[in-house]
Amino acid sequence: MSKITFIGAGSSVFAKNILGDVMQTPALQGFELALFDIDLERLKDSEQMLLNLKKTSNSTCTIKSYTDRKDALRGAKYIVNAIQVGGYDPCTITDFEIPKKYGLRQTIADTIGIGGIFRNLRTIPVMLDIARDINEVCPDALFLNYTNPMAVLTNAMITYGGVNTVGLCHSVQVCVPELFKSLDIDTTGVKWNIAGINHMAWLLDVSKDGVDLYPEIKRRALQKQAEKHPDMVRFEMMLKFGYYITESSEHNAEYHPYFIKRNYPELIERFNIPLDEYPRRCVEQIEKWKTMREELVNNVNLEHHRSHEYASYIFEAMETDIPFKIGGNVMNTGGLIANLPREACVEVPCLVDRNGVQPTYIGNLPPQLAALNRTNINTQLLTLEAAVTQKKEHIYHAAMLDPHTSAELSMDDIVAMCDDLIEAHGDWLPQYK
């Protein structure tokens, strides 16, 4: 019996999406769905929810909870990772509150930026620990990483964990549909191509019957910018740099030095930037869980419609050998994106079939897009360097290379802020030298 292991299964909503999808996929019937979480209560909730779904889906998959991670992983063919280390309280609070003292404001803090750096630093050791388990009990498994910060964690799992990993995010598949919806354009027959790095991949080409749609997209976007809307940062980036980005405006606001600027406080209003968005969402979700729990866990009529998350489609393609295309995060080995560093993790179209995830070759990005990617890759690679060498100086380097952090703070403030964050993390971080 083949086995899919879900690490972090206590994330019930996400587990519902991924494993609910799996239970509706004919080629995956009969699989064991192995659940693991360090939060046993949430684990049990998810198990119960999935048992409900199993019935309403008429699935022959087996649902099983594990309290030992290695047992959960043993013999797995596929692994889905959705862990979060440190949680909202205390770690996310720390990620936002300490920088705020230095005048550094953030929106999401899960990719790069000072929050992204520390999210990586506390997550990488756990990931490499999982990698050690995998190498022991299921070395051939395919590891689907959904945990953020995507690029660095995926890089760590491949480069230092030695695990067959692809990083997944749904920003690629919803990019054009949502953009077109927001601009009221029909997507029928539209061709698009996306590549770059996670959360900053580029809609390189969008056309229909050989006609470039960008001029019309930009015309409508410019019009739309006249009024407030939730995607203003991304539109502005497109209007300035020529290409649309996969990740949302609230994310992109902090990837660049252009939007959250103490010298230009009016930009927050003008570009409709939701500072502290992520902690606000966390609080809401925690609140919402109380009612949602009822709907999910104790609802014997719980239903599910197959989502657009890649996981079940990847498993299906690997089981059936019917090709499926994803935007996957893989190492830039050999220079798939020729003008980005080889040691970076990139997001490129990948072919999936029985041979697994096979990245395609892209070549050069337009130079301004490669340049923007490189500013973020700088911080990514230095964060990874910090995590694997456990040298404090590389944490400072990562922060000093972050475009937003370095635009706002002096080097001394950056160092002091990092030291404060290290101290506040306590045992959530290993000892740095």
Added chain:
Amino acid sequence: MSKITFIGAGSSVFAKNILGDVMQTPALQGFELALFDIDLERLKDSEQMLLNLKKTSNSTCTIKSYTDRKDALRGAKYIVNAIQVGGYDPCTITDFEIPKKYGLRQTIADTIGIGGIFRNLRTIPVMLDIARDINEVCPDALFLNYTNPMAVLTNAMITYGGVNTVGLCHSVQVCVPELFKSLDIDTTGVKWNIAGINHMAWLLDVSKDGVDLYPEIKRRALQKQAEKHPDMVRFEMMLKFGYYITESSEHNAEYHPYFIKRNYPELIERFNIPLDEYPRRCVEQIEKWKTMREELVNNVNLEHHRSHEYASYIFEAMETDIPFKIGGNVMNTGGLIANLPREACVEVPCLVDRNGVQPTYIGNLPPQLAALNRTNINTQLLTLEAAVTQKKEHIYHAAMLDPHTSAELSMDDIVAMCDDLIEAHGDWLPQYK
């Protein structure tokens, strides 16, 4: 109305396969199928045959013959190339008879070897001429090259013709099914992966549910080698080098210095090597055409079953955006196969969808396979050098680097043989200096 142009449409059997497939593909209905050939009689035959097929297929495609190549190409979205320059008589006869005088025997002579070199030299100028037309009248078209020698012609079209080209051969898709049939193994649920160069691509991985099937394949192959069968060279190569090759035994016999050896005449018998196979086939085909013509051209009930040729599946994937996987010949730009030269044309899995043909990244081949590929790439690259520089010395170099030619003949004999071949080609070759 979208247009598919078929250059060399006088090859009725192949045109039937490719365009018969097209007419049975829902997504391609309404396309114009533009036929071109320099042989007007054969062109008319193919047109008539396709009109028959159109009726029996209930296709809404339009069939149209052109006597001007540029007109045929104008506005094409897809181009299929199946030309042959110089034909059986005189050129194939020349390719075989002159080397034979020097004691150099061949089987097919359409890939590398002395015959492959001259087939390239007389075909490349015609290809680059077609490229010039394409750049003028349909610069965005996708060019599907089916003409041999595949690797060099495809390389020429991309590197020197500037045309968006993929080289196609059906040896990839039939490789495992035919091998398994010959060894009486079931292919259900079998996973395989193939990469290398055209006609010498490698079955790198063949497994089922994680179990490597090579040990069983080799056990049966070894058994089968005890008696005569038509695939002995390929089996021998697998038993010696560990991996199965995509192209047939009669081809592989002349790609290596191992089989046709004046010092070991017994190998011909032992490995069942059909010397002069290709001219024999040509004569047969010419003979057969007399009766076949009736069956194809004047048969109003002519039927067609969609073949395994890639062309219609590529067009379909590009029109529908439903991914399809091919083994395609593309440039090794950036080192898709990391241990083969970047300037070579390689055969790798490619994803096809609305974004066209997107090669996937392979990495290193096992070292013995890369080494065997490199011996053939040597001749390929020198042949291309000869064609584009029009320097005679590079023709000699190509021949002197050919593993079979250099094993059999002295340098002086090679040069003399090349000179004889140049002279015999007359106007089929441009002036070399």
Added chain:
Amino acid sequence: MSKITFIGAGSSVFAKNILGDVMQTPALQGFELALFDIDLERLKDSEQMLLNLKKTSNSTCTIKSYTDRKDALRGAKYIVNAIQVGGYDPCTITDFEIPKKYGLRQTIADTIGIGGIFRNLRTIPVMLDIARDINEVCPDALFLNYTNPMAVLTNAMITYGGVNTVGLCHSVQVCVPELFKSLDIDTTGVKWNIAGINHMAWLLDVSKDGVDLYPEIKRRALQKQAEKHPDMVRFEMMLKFGYYITESSEHNAEYHPYFIKRNYPELIERFNIPLDEYPRRCVEQIEKWKTMREELVNNVNLEHHRSHEYASYIFEAMETDIPFKIGGNVMNTGGLIANLPREACVEVPCLVDRNGVQPTYIGNLPPQLAALNRTNINTQLLTLEAAVTQKKEHIYHAAMLDPHTSAELSMDDIVAMCDDLIEAHGDWLPQYK
């Protein structure tokens, strides 16, 4: 008779150094020294000065002024380029004054930053014009570029000018001697290795008898930082990033977002940053020239001691075949510095002998150094893109990717400032679209 052509020979002091060196080099006796400048008065001054030097040096070189650039270049074996386009007045004034209106302060503005960008944009067309002359009248000449911004101009001459070029700067050879002098350390027997990009190359290794000298260097540097001194920015960079930089503190202050910050005005004082340093120097030089002219031009006893400028040593090594090592600016073809973009110009140790300038392979820089280099390469490559496409948007991109500019200004201010600069340049720039 071999010929060395000096373009921009009106820079008398620099011409004295370079050609004074040449006249003292035995292997270069008898060479024609061809002088060209668009300022005929300064050209005549330099000619006169060199004639004086020729006498006091007992050189057999011939000195000749040209009023036609192509005549000056015709048949040259070596070319030295030291042009400045637009001069202090009006262009340098423009480079500093317009950004100042937007609150953007600079120190030197000759490398990157907004001033560096426009210095490139007005110089590249002139350089490519010189390249056209060279390809016509002395295609095999070695072109020594001394004009700033070094990295982009050298890249332009090689990539778009097709000229055999090496970019030269004396910051490499004086790096360790000046650092050690300032810290009172003896350089005897010290080994060092420098690589990176021009003006931001790194002292990667500095040791004596296998003992790393960096700990002692940093100890003394830290001590020295307690008081004001002229090299504070560079010391701070070393203490933060671990490695010493080749270019001076006044330059580095504007290459990074760390020093000139509106939110931290105290840093100017703390790190002793000379804002507007370059225009101040220009004014001084113009003033000084009045007296210096007498000393140089009309002084028949003028003497010269061979300087540390690379030019005469390069010519000497190429004439004598005795190897000489330089830090040269060359294309990063093939990835000499593996973790910097291939399309960038890098500064690496080069072997010079009769075979010319031969760059050596470096491999990866420490990740934080590669990251810092990449932030500047971003602007360099986008500036070059702007110059060769003549698209205004790429000027904006270059400025928006500049670490200092983007830290200080909003995107709208950057665009407005670029537009002001374009307008103020008038005919000093070609028409941008």
Added chain:
Amino acid sequence: MSKITFIGAGSSVFAKNILGDVMQTPALQGFELALFDIDLERLKDSEQMLLNLKKTSNSTCTIKSYTDRKDALRGAKYIVNAIQVGGYDPCTITDFEIPKKYGLRQTIADTIGIGGIFRNLRTIPVMLDIARDINEVCPDALFLNYTNPMAVLTNAMITYGGVNTVGLCHSVQVCVPELFKSLDIDTTGVKWNIAGINHMAWLLDVSKDGVDLYPEIKRRALQKQAEKHPDMVRFEMMLKFGYYITESSEHNAEYHPYFIKRNYPELIERFNIPLDEYPRRCVEQIEKWKTMREELVNNVNLEHHRSHEYASYIFEAMETDIPFKIGGNVMNTGGLIANLPREACVEVPCLVDRNGVQPTYIGNLPPQLAALNRTNINTQLLTLEAAVTQKKEHIYHAAMLDPHTSAELSMDDIVAMCDDLIEAHGDWLPQYK
């Protein structure tokens, strides 16, 4: 006190050259010269000889013999390796006699070919053993490998031994002087450039004052070929492939499939090919040693003139920081020679100074030269693969890819011959599976 360790010091003539050079180099005075050999008698002879030389050279170097290899290496700054594993009797005899039974004739058998393969296989384990010692007792030492087969042993020491190694051969420095002497051309002012692989590096460029000398060289070479002379193979290769090779005719005769051919026995006479040359030289040397021993070992007036061997010049450049240029064997990391495999060892110009051996970037070789190199690299890489995996099949692969072996023998004969050689080697080889 700095230390130079000589492994294989029993090779008295070579030790005299290398260490005699060292004792005459001012910068190396006071060094300890540590001698090691497994043949204690020869070791003592060399020690005595060097003590004689020390006196006549007035050197302050210390000479010391060691019977423990690790003691000899401990603390070494430089290591010279000149070991030979298996000696003339039995191993060289085996290398020649067993292939001869199969009809395969050789000349030198120390590079590639069946003899070169087995010479590698028995030497690599000893080399990696030395590497383990070095990593323990002198990890920073520079290892100068003089032992053949150069390319594979150097590759093994770097890739699998982790030792800072450069491979050295005097074929580079004598290439042009000896060629010009044989053709009676003056070398004054001549510029040349050499790159490729060891024993098959190419004189890429030979010119004087910008004038290509190849036409004149080829004119004289063609004339000279009319009569018998000792360099006929190399001349023939140049006339056919356009470039002169660094290694001698007797070597090159067996690197290619062109000269020693059973079907063309007349080529041996025509190209003056000395079959079995190396064993003949060995017998002569052994014979000669009896008288030579007297001249060297017991001659208190023994003199030495500094040779052209690179070793003492490398040490001198590293001690004095005065640049020296060598043709060194280094890994093709990053593609120094862009059209040769990255995992090969290549011979390129290197800059030597206090920073050690720094290879320069070459780019693409002319395609026919890259092709010839690749045929030999094929065997090199497969030999290395065999040695590190200890899989017999890779020995067969190495032999089957060897151009000369595969031209002459069938696959079955190659396998049988390899098996015979493995058996004959007995304990000189580790156990293969």
